[in-house]
Amino acid sequence: MLHCLRGALMSRRPAERRTQHAVMATASEWARIRELAADAGMDISRYIVHRATVPDPLPDTVLRRAVRELLLLAKIEERRMADMGLDERWKALGDAVDAWLDREAELDRLTDPGAAERWRAVSVSADPEGGPAPQP
Numbered sequence: 001m002l003h004c005l006r007g008a009l010m011s012r013r014p015a016e017r018r019t020q021h022a023v024m025a026t027a028s029e030w031a032r033i034r035e036l037a038a039d040a041g042m043d044i045s046r047y048i049v050h051r052a053t054v055p056d057p058l059p060d061t062v063l064r065r066a067v068r069e070l071l072l073l074a075k076i077e078e079r080r081m082a083d084m085g086l087d088e089r090w091k092a093l094g095d096a097v098d099a100w101l102d103r104e105a106e107l108d109r110l111t112d113p114g115a116a117e118r119w120r121a122v123s124v125s126a127d128p129e130g131g132p133a134p135q136p
Helices: 002-014 027-040 044-053 060-083 087-103 107-111 114-125
Strands: none
Touching: 027 044, 044 107
């Protein structure tokens, strides 16, 4: 049994070993890669591999439509609140959300699993009237 297990582990090791490869980049591109890797908390090599192997994002047409629909709904809600005399409330909510997004530093981080928990943690500050915290 141990012999079979050791053989299985030995056969996987070469495929899992990291080996050195070359990447060609300009000085400014490399500086940007270094900056992005540091922001992600990764070494440059791991960052490049990670970014190159993540699944492709949504097609541009799908992303454009989603953003369009979101902006349309925001405009409808803004108009509805204005019609109710709640212009200042709309502005305060927008400012609170902007402040949260600024704290996040980059939108890519919104896709990580902890983003929802961080949003819940600061969502009370997104309600300028101090309403009840949302329930998970």
